[in-house]
Amino acid sequence: MWTSLKTATWLGWQIESNWASPSLFALYSIVKPLTSAAILVVMFGMITQGNFASTAFSYLYVGNAFYMYVGAVMAGMAQAVVDDRERFRTLKSMYVAPVHIPMYLMGRGVARFLTTSLSVAITLAFGVLFLQLQLSLGDVRWGLLLAALVAGVALLAMMGLTLASIVLVIAHNSWLVGEAVAAALYLFCGAVFPLEVLPWWLRPVGYLMPVTYWLELVRRALVGRVADAYPTLAGVGDLQLLVLVAILTLVFAVVAAATFRRCDHLARERGLIDRTTNY
Amino acid sequence: MGSRSSGWRLFARTVMARAYPRLVMNVREKWWLVFDIVLPLVGVCAYVFVYRANGAHPDLIGFVILGGAMSAYWMNVLWAMGNQLFWEKETGNLALYIMAPNSMMAILLGMALGGMATTTLRAASILAIGSLLFGVRFDVSNAAMLFVVFALALVALYGMGMMFASMFLLFGREGWHLVSLAQEPVFLLSGTFFPVRNFNFWVAAGASIIPLTLALDAIRQLTSSSGAALGFLDVGTEVAVLAGLSVVFLIAARFLLAQLERLAIAEGRLTESRA
Numbered sequence: 001m002w003t004s005l006k007t008a009t010w011l012g013w014q015i016e017s018n019w020a021s022p023s024l025f026a027l028y029s030i031v032k033p034l035t036s037a038a039i040l041v042v043m044f045g046m047i048t049q050g051n052f053a054s055t056a057f058s059y060l061y062v063g064n065a066f067y068m069y070v071g072a073v074m075a076g077m078a079q080a081v082v083d084d085r086e087r088f089r090t091l092k093s094m095y096v097a098p099v100h101i102p103m104y105l106m107g108r109g110v111a112r113f114l115t116t117s118l119s120v121a122i123t124l125a126f127g128v129l130f131l132q133l134q135l136s137l138g139d140v141r142w143g144l145l146l147a148a149l150v151a152g153v154a155l156l157a158m159m160g161l162t163l164a165s166i167v168l169v170i171a172h173n174s175w176l177v178g179e180a181v182a183a184a185l186y187l188f189c190g191a192v193f194p195l196e197v198l199p200w201w202l203r204p205v206g207y208l209m210p211v212t213y214w215l216e217l218v219r220r221a222l223v224g225r226v227a228d229a230y231p232t233l234a235g236v237g238d239l240q241l242l243v244l245v246a247i248l249t250l251v252f253a254v255v256a257a258a259t260f261r262r263c264d265h266l267a268r269e270r271g272l273i274d275r276t277t278n279y
Numbered sequence: 280m281g282s283r284s285s286g287w288r289l290f291a292r293t294v295m296a297r298a299y300p301r302l303v304m305n306v307r308e309k310w311w312l313v314f315d316i317v318l319p320l321v322g323v324c325a326y327v328f329v330y331r332a333n334g335a336h337p338d339l340i341g342f343v344i345l346g347g348a349m350s351a352y353w354m355n356v357l358w359a360m361g362n363q364l365f366w367e368k369e370t371g372n373l374a375l376y377i378m379a380p381n382s383m384m385a386i387l388l389g390m391a392l393g394g395m396a397t398t399t400l401r402a403a404s405i406l407a408i409g410s411l412l413f414g415v416r417f418d419v420s421n422a423a424m425l426f427v428v429f430a431l432a433l434v435a436l437y438g439m440g441m442m443f444a445s446m447f448l449l450f451g452r453e454g455w456h457l458v459s460l461a462q463e464p465v466f467l468l469s470g471t472f473f474p475v476r477n478f479n480f481w482v483a484a485g486a487s488i489i490p491l492t493l494a495l496d497a498i499r500q501l502t503s504s505s506g507a508a509l510g511f512l513d514v515g516t517e518v519a520v521l522a523g524l525s526v527v528f529l530i531a532a533r534f535l536l537a538q539l540e541r542l543a544i545a546e547g548r549l550t551e552s553r554a
Contacts, residue, residue, distance in 0.1 A: 028460055035463040040329065043473050047335045056333060087369070176314045183318050187325045193332035 004100040008107020009114070012080070016115045033119035034126060037064055040192060041131060052132040058223045059230065060192045061133055065123040066218045067191040068116050069156060070211055075178025076112030077105050077160030081167045082175045085275065092274035102260055105164045106157045113153055135223050144238060145221035151245045152214045158252035159210075165256070165263040169272060185211050194230045210248040217241045285380075293381040297389025301359075301397050315351070315401045316408070323347030323409055326472050338505045339473070341417060344409035345502070346471035346495060348402040352436050353465060353491050355398040360440025362458045363390055364448045364539075373448075377543050383536050387444055391437035417502040424514060425501045431521040432494030438528030439490060445535035449542075465489055470496065474509040483511050490524050493517040 017025050044057055051057065084091040094104060127133030163181060167174045186192075188202070189211040195203050206212050216233045220241070233241065267273055305311065326343045367373040376386055409415070419425055447458060468486035469475065475483045475492055486492045497517040500506035511517075 028456060032460055032463055035467045039463065039467050039472055042467070042477055043326065043329060043335075044333060046473055046477050047330065047333045047339075060329065172308060173310050173314055176318075180314060180318055183321045187321050187328075192325065193328045197328045197332040 001100045001103045004103035005107040005110070007099075008104040009110045010107075012076075012108040012111025013114065015083070016111060029115065029118050030122055033065075033068060033123050036068075037061065037123050037127075040064055053134065055134070055223075055225065057131075058134045059194070059219065061127050061131070062124070062135070062219050062222055063191040063215050065120050065127070066152075066215060067186060067189075067211075068120055068123075069113060069152060070185055070189075070191075071179070071182040072112040072116035073109045073153065073156035074160040074163060075182050077109040077157070078163040078167045078178035079175060080105060080108040081164045085273070089274070089276065095268075095273050101264070102161055102256075105161055109157045109160045110153070113156075134225075139224070141221045141224065144242075145218070147242055148214065148217040148221050148245070151242065151249060152218070155210055155214060155245060155249040155252060158249060158256045161256040162252065162259045165260040168263045168267040169270075171275070185209060188212075189215060190232060191215060195232050196230075210245065210252070213241055213244050213248070217245060289381055290385045293385035294389040294392065297386050298393035298396070299389075301390070301393025305397060305400065311397075311401070316404045319347055319351060319401075319405055320408060320412075323405065324412070327409075327413055336505070337415075338503050338509075340413050341410075341415040341503055342474065342499055343472050344406060344413065344415055345417075345498060346466075347409060348406040349432075349491060349495055349498070350466060350471050351398050351402045351405060352395075352433070353469075353471075354462070355394045356436050356440035356443070357458050357461055359394050360387075360390060360437065361443030361447050361461075362455065364444045365455065368448065373543075377540055383540060384441075384533060387441040387532065387536065390444075391441060394440070395433050395437060418504055419502050421501055421514075424518070425498065428494060428497045428501065428514070428518060428521065431518060431525055432490055432498075434525040435490035435521050435528060436494075438525055438532055441532035442528050442535055445532065445539040448539060465491065468492065470511075474499070474511070476509055476511045487511075487520060488524070490521060490528075493520055497521075 040060055041052075044060060045052065048054065048057075081091065084094065094101065124133070124135065128135050159181075160178075163178050167177055170177070188198070188206045189209040190206055191211075195206040195212070198206060213233070213236075216236075217238070220238055236244070323343055323346075326347075327340050330339050330343065364373060367376065376383060410417070443458075466472065468478075468482070469489050469492040470477070470483075470486075471491070475486060475496055478486070483492070493512070494517075496511045497514045500510040500514055503509075512520075
């Protein structure tokens with residue numbers, strides 16, 4: 001299983017990076033996340049007359065930066081199935097080879113995590129250097145941040161495996177499933193605005209999203225007083241939050257295992273592993 | 280067998296044949312209701328709530344909804360026009376298109392017309408549902424001018440898309456990533472979710488080469504009470520620029536398409552998948 005994970009991570013990195021020269025890849029890795037963040041920056045700056053030193057901006061900026069992991073890992077794993085099945089036509093070879101498929105898919109997710117880490121770091125650095133983002137390296141709670149990142153990767157990998165399993169058995173719009181879930185989570189998990197802004201009848205949806213707690217954990221680790229400024233999860237301590245994320249990761253691990261088992265069986269039974277649908 | 284067509288009849292039949300799949304999919308494949316309406320709406324809602332969380336003027340909510348609706352056209356231009364010939368190459372159809380006796384321009388025009396019709400359905404849905412959800416009212420000050428702006432915007436956008444179709448094919452594997460790269464920067468520079476006037480004049484002027492920029496700005500000026508105050512240029516100037524862009528992009532599309540066909544036939548390197 002470790003070999004599958006390691007090899008898949010290497011493969012995923014190659015796929016993500018070998019389509020262009022290093023300079024073009026670097027440009028892509030910088031421009032795309034920064035312009036995505038810049039949309040929010042311009043919107044915020046316009047309303048608040050450039051008050052980027054505020055806690056509201058830190059909340060929005062940090063949440064948006066780390067949310068990139070959600071789309072990259074979750075959608076990336078689902079997209080890996082589509083790419084391997086439809087574009088590269090190698091999924092059947094993976095199944096024939098002595099590869100642990102769930103670990104292979106998670107390895108592809110880890111590769112996306114690594115490439116996205118570059119984008120997240122650049123986005124945060126830009127915020128600190130040019131936008132008065134209230135983030136100081138000396139105030140970062142590194143232990144909590146590391147624990148949050150490890151828990152987050154595991155959580156997102158389990159969610160991604162669930163999605164990738166579902167993609168194994170669907171034909172139409174399979175390439176949109178990951179993006180759809182990531183887009184829905186963006187609205188409900190308090191990534192760029194506190195859950196209190198949502199209509200009261202939608203707020204419970206946010207509290208059901210595991211990503212909500214993960215982002216709160218990351219904010220507390222990076223810009224602690226920002227998280228203090230919003231009452232959303234004020235009653236939940238850091239350790240409680242970490243334990244909650246860990247429990248949710250375990251829950252999703254069980255869900256992912258069951259979903260993969262079922263979908264893998266269906267895909268093999270119906271001959272879907274080497275199916276090509278032209279998307 | 281049907282009668283053989285040539286000249287303008289072949290051109291017209293090709294346009295209709297290529298537009299047909301994009302129109303009939305609305306009936307046969309219903310998932311577009313989720314992926315092409317609900318998903319963009321979710322994104323629009325997120326930006327609306329960002330504005331609300333920070334006490335923005337209510338007119339900006341309408342700007343976001345309009346931007347979200349019009350962004351559907353940009354996504355269609357990028358993925359269903361710009362990247363389309365790349366997908367045709369991947370599936371083996373591109374060589375058939377080039378070998379067939381019809382004009383490639385007719386194929387691109389069919390794609391554009393089908394895409395326009397399909398996306399208009401989606402954009403209208405996003406606009407209607409978004410307006411209902413957030414209680415936004417649009418006060419149209421000049422309906423005729425609004426129609427002119429909208430029509431020119433579509434011609435310019437899809438002319439650009441026809442140009443992209445040939446361009447991105449030449450990039451090979453990089454094309455997909457470059458198309459992906461053209462999403463967020465365009466949404467930023469064209470002021471999809473905020474008035475483009477917030478930028479420096481020259482930045483906004485440079486961004487005006489993207490038809491979405493001036494189209495959105497003009498539409499907002501014509502549909503919002505504060506639109507004129509937040510507009511970049513006056514509507515008349517923006518209409519003139521859009522008309523110019525339409526001509527330029529259509530001519531460029533014709534030229535690039537001719538180059539594409541020449542390369543494909545002379546060098547034989549464009550029509551096979553290199554994935």
